[in-house]
Amino acid sequence: MSVRVLAPGLLTTVQDGGRRGHAAIGVGAAGAMDAVSLRLANLLVGNAQDAAALEITLRGPRLRFERDTLIAITGADIEAACGIQPVAAWRPVAMRAGSEIAFGNTTHGARSYVALRGGLCHSGVLGSRSTDVNAAIGPNAGRALAAGDMLPLDDDAGVVPALWRQVASDQAFARAAWSLDPQPWLDLDFRQPIRAVAGTHFGALDAASQRSVFGADFRIGAESNRVGFRLGGTKLALHEPLELISEGVVPGTVQLPPGGDPIILMAEAPTCGGYPRVAQVIAVDLPLVAQRRPGDSLRFAQTSLADAQTRYLEREQALERLGDDIRRRLAE
Amino acid sequence: MSAAQIEALGDCALLIRFGDRIDAQINVLALAAAELLVHADLPGLRDVAAAYATVCVHYDPAAWAGDGHAPFDRLRARIGALLEMLDGVPSLQVPAQREIPVCYGGAHGPDLAELARHARLTIDEAIALHCAGDYRVAMLGFAPGFPYLLGLDARLHMPRHANPRTRVPAGSVAIGAGQTGIYPRATPGGWRVIGRTPLVLFDPARSPPALLAPGQRVRFRAIDADALAEYAL
Numbered sequence: 346m347s348v349r350v351l352a353p354g355l356l357t358t359v360q361d362g363g364r365r366g367h368a369a370i371g372v373g374a375a376g377a378m379d380a381v382s383l384r385l386a387n388l389l390v391g392n393a394q395d396a397a398a399l400e401i402t403l404r405g406p407r408l409r410f411e412r413d414t415l416i417a418i419t420g421a422d423i424e425a426a427c428g429i430q431p432v433a434a435w436r437p438v439a440m441r442a443g444s445e446i447a448f449g450n451t452t453h454g455a456r457s458y459v460a461l462r463g464g465l466c467h468s469g470v471l472g473s474r475s476t477d478v479n480a481a482i483g484p485n486a487g488r489a490l491a492a493g494d495m496l497p498l499d500d501d502a503g504v505v506p507a508l509w510r511q512v513a514s515d516q517a518f519a520r521a522a523w524s525l526d527p528q529p530w531l532d533l534d535f536r537q538p539i540r541a542v543a544g545t546h547f548g549a550l551d552a553a554s555q556r557s558v559f560g561a562d563f564r565i566g567a568e569s570n571r572v573g574f575r576l577g578g579t580k581l582a583l584h585e586p587l588e589l590i591s592e593g594v595v596p597g598t599v600q601l602p603p604g605g606d607p608i609i610l611m612a613e614a615p616t617c618g619g620y621p622r623v624a625q626v627i628a629v630d631l632p633l634v635a636q637r638r639p640g641d642s643l644r645f646a647q648t649s650l651a652d653a654q655t656r657y658l659e660r661e662q663a664l665e666r667l668g669d670d671i672r673r674r675l676a677e
Numbered sequence: 678m679s680a681a682q683i684e685a686l687g688d689c690a691l692l693i694r695f696g697d698r699i700d701a702q703i704n705v706l707a708l709a710a711a712e713l714l715v716h717a718d719l720p721g722l723r724d725v726a727a728a729y730a731t732v733c734v735h736y737d738p739a740a741w742a743g744d745g746h747a748p749f750d751r752l753r754a755r756i757g758a759l760l761e762m763l764d765g766v767p768s769l770q771v772p773a774q775r776e777i778p779v780c781y782g783g784a785h786g787p788d789l790a791e792l793a794r795h796a797r798l799t800i801d802e803a804i805a806l807h808c809a810g811d812y813r814v815a816m817l818g819f820a821p822g823f824p825y826l827l828g829l830d831a832r833l834h835m836p837r838h839a840n841p842r843t844r845v846p847a848g849s850v851a852i853g854a855g856q857t858g859i860y861p862r863a864t865p866g867g868w869r870v871i872g873r874t875p876l877v878l879f880d881p882a883r884s885p886p887a888l889l890a891p892g893q894r895v896r897f898r899a900i901d902a903d904a905l906a907e908y909a910l
Contacts, residue, residue, distance in 0.1 A: 368726035368733065369711065370879075370887040371817040470881045480821050481862070482881050545684065545692075590699055591818060591825070593726060593733025595690045617728050617818035625687035651747050653688035654738045658748075661739045 348461065348496040349409045354448060356402035357490040359465055359483065362395025364473035368616040374596070375477035378571060378612045378635035379456050381530055382420035384664065386460035388671045389417035389437050389525060394664070396464030397474035399490075401457040403638070405448020406490060410440045414498065415462035420531065421454025421636055427518050436524035437675070444517035454533050454636040463499035479572050479613050523674060535637055538646035540630045542653055544599060546621035551584040558599075558624055559647040566606070567639045571613040573600075574634065576643065580605035587621050594618040597626035599645075609634060627653035629660050681710070681760050683753045688738060689723075691749065693756065696730040699855065701827050703730045704815045708769055708892045710760060717759055719752075727891055728816045729825070771892035777859070777874050779850050779897050780905040781807070785873035792852065792869055796832045804899050806830050807871065812857065812895040822861040822879025822887040826895055829857045841867035848874045850897070875908030
């Protein structure tokens with residue numbers, strides 16, 4: 346059986362590692378906004394890192410488990426309770442059949458992730474279970490969760506036996522004694538600058554704007570969503586107008602529309618765009634952008650492409666080592 | 678093919694640039710390069726998409742790590758060598774020409790009358806001119822399945838609305854400056870809407886999901902409101 350959605354939360358979506366290979370027909374990757382937290386949640390329940398899981402935005406859902414299920418919560422700090430008992434994050438937690446988990450608000454950060462052992466097994470759309478809310482592609486015709494939805498789980502995905510033996514018959518859930526330190530994976534210190542490289546059209550900015558991109562304080566605007574974060578507080582301007590034709594853009598691209606307020610494209614970035622690209626957030630820092638909310642401030646720090654790729658390779662190697670370590674613990 | 682420039686688009690993507698303007702010959706190069714890369718079986722390629730004059734390549738830097746060079750430099754060298762195989766006028770493997778029925782004007786094409794005035798044409802002449810064009814899909818983007826078509830008669834060029842409409846219905850055939858396109862689903866949009874097609878431009882459950890493919894030729898055929906309504910049955 347599966348998991349029933351009793352209440353959906355503000356914007357809870359099914360996300361996986363993203364929809365690849367369809368950019369040529371205008372379909373973007375979508376996938377988790379904080380892809381690292383999604384991968385860590387999956388690792389903690391023994392899933393493939395890119396398995397489908399839940400992305401919670403600001404306020405979480407209420408779920409009832411119709412069978413014994415191993416889950417893990419990562420990402421933004423969030424209130425989570427089973428009855429009156431809090432459910433701890435960053436570790437495997439075994440939920441007994443019939444138990445409920447009620448998520449409240451994220452208390453620090455914007456997006457939390459809930460992985461379930463075996464992974465959500467909705468039918469894929471174009472090779473992925475990611476929800477592209479803006480394009481309406483994905484499970485449930487691309488919409489967020491609604492009350493009454495059933496989340497399908499693979500029948501073969503059992504609960505880790507050693508952990509489950511700790512659940513006394515009168516207990517609704519049991520948590521692993523060990524947990525994963527969110528550091529260095531998730532830095533919710535929002536004073537930290539976001540690293541970015543200069544974009545293709547950085548040189549077309551006027552001198553003051555070039556100084557502002559890397560140094561000034563921006564504020565994340567209210568009209569921010571999975572497609573992009575609109576930045577306010579500091580206007581940018583070109584030294585002369587640019588006539589551009591549409592070309593590829595990716596998550597992390599910082600575009601400058603004519604109004605002067607830049608936009609950071611996020612997980613549901615379109616496949617192409619025609620605005621000047623003034624900067625590009627490096628891949629390892631994009632999850633840190635995803636964890637900020639409207640009203641939070643943001644500052645860019647300039648780095649090089651070589652540094653960005655070195656950091657990316659280091660992160661992937663570290664995640665691989667961590668994955669091996671967690672798999673060993675789960676097997677104990 | 679030494680004309681192509683390869684530039685980084687952050688640490689997980691790059692752009693192969695054949696030019697920076699809308700030009701049918703440049704676009705064919707971009708489409709051919711995209712086709713070459715899709716079939717080249719390079720490791721770590723996550724996605725490849727041609728635009729008017731560029732190809733965007735999404736890649737996993739971890740697949741190009743090693744030997745002391747940055748992944749971008751290694752992939753750039755490999756793609757540069759591959760592009761040497763493109764020369765002359767490449768031929769594209771694309772589906773046959775597609776005819777698009779369009780109900781022009783009225784409620785389905787609220788901007789047609791203004792377009793005709795702008796072009797100093799009668800409405801019928803403007804429709805005939807739009808139908809006479811031999812169009813080619815330069816790229817798909819903006820929304821899934823949205824085709825940007827080359828081949829619009831210069832007399833029908835008209836700037837976009839200064840204030841985009843909050844809702845353009847699905848199937849709307851529209852003109853934005855020198856381009857014509859079709860909205861696959863209801864979205865906000867700033868192009869001049871001149872008609873509506875009953876065809877479904879994008880359906881993720883269909884194979885292929887997009888009605889039109891990059892490089893495909895397209896013609897428009899005028900239908901009346903009764904014919905449009907019949908498609909819906």
